[in-house]
Amino acid sequence: MAATILVVEDEPVINQAVTDRLRGSGYDVVQAFDGPTAVARCAETTPDLVVLDVMLPGFDGHEVCRRIQAERPVPVLMLTARDDEADILVGLGVGADDYLTKPFRMRELVARVAALLRRVERAAELAARPVHDLGDIRFDGPARRVWVADAEVHLTPTEFDLLARLAANPGVVITREELYSEVWGWPGAAGTRTVDSHVKALRAKIGADRVRTVHGVGYALEPGGTA
Missing domain, CATH: 3.40.50.2300 (Response regulator)
Known part of the structure; x- marks a missing residue:
């Protein structure tokens, strides 16, 4: 249909x-x-x-x-x-x-x-991946809920998918191109600011120092940050 x-x-x-x-x-x-x-x-x-x-x-x-x-x-x-x-x-x-x-x-x-x-x-497949608790970040994939330092953080669907993708490889830099392809399903989207804008919104909710920027490359989740 x-x-x-x-x-x-x-x-x-x-x-x-x-x-x-x-x-x-x-x-x-x-x-x-x-x-x-x-x-x-x-x-x-x-x-x-x-x-x-x-x-x-x-x-x-x-x-x-x-x-x-x-x-x-x-x-x-x-x-x-x-x-x-x-x-x-x-x-x-x-x-x-x-x-x-x-x-x-x-x-x-x-x-x-x-x-x-x-x-x-x-989205359902991404959310159901076996993402373990990372430091004080706790995930409930099937329910699409996240807690940081025991306080629930209300994320938009895209913010949750972005965080889940970063959390699947903590500390590893994920390129913008990979994020466009795997989270948005939109390969070859270099030159747009969509990922950067969503990362900024995500940082405002989980703590600015939890998502590390590697300029010109991409982003990595650092679960040891402070809220």
């Missing part, structure tokens, strides 16, 4: 162009043009993925994302008019999985959608 995608964009021309391209790629597409309608459509159609603009009438994309994630975890590809790190981190913080900056190429949007859908398929 074809995946169902909800496209939320208030500009009719952009909304229709994205819809046509996704339908041409074999997806079923539902459209919404404002925040309240987006939340209602998501409840009615239970889409497999949401393409969500940040600037919307009614209430913005961040609020849409917060509300739909509270009802049911669903992958969200956020569309933003500004490549501003603060805006991106807000989106990631309310549960967005990835983002594209306008203007974007339709081919890239379709590739991101396909990658996110593949990531969902692999």
Whole structure:
């Protein structure tokens, strides 16, 4: 069965162009043009993925994302008019999985959608890997829960998958390319800031010194850090 995608964009021309391209790629597409309608459509159609603009009438994309994630975890590809790190981190913080900056190429949007859908398929496998407790970081893979120093940390689905991948090889540097491929299902994504933005959001929740940066290469989990 074809995946169902909800496209939320208030500009009719952009909304229709994205819809046509996704339908041409074999997806079923539902459209919404404002925040309240987006939340209602998501409840009615239970889409497999949401393409969500940040600037919307009614209430913005961040609020849409917060509300739909509270009802049911669903992958969200956020569309933003500004490549501003603060805006991106807000989106990631309310549960967005990835983002594209306008203007974007339709081919890239379709590739991101396909990658996110593949990531969902692999998420259960990644979470079920036998990750042992690492220092004072404790994992419950099947329940997708994490504790740091006995305090539960609430992670977005992508943050959990990223942490689980790093925790599978503690202390070992995992390249950005490997993370794109294994967590996002998106090989060959060098040059984007998606991984870096998610690592920054993850550090804010588990402690900045727990994820070590190797400049120009990637990241490693250091479970001996302090909260």
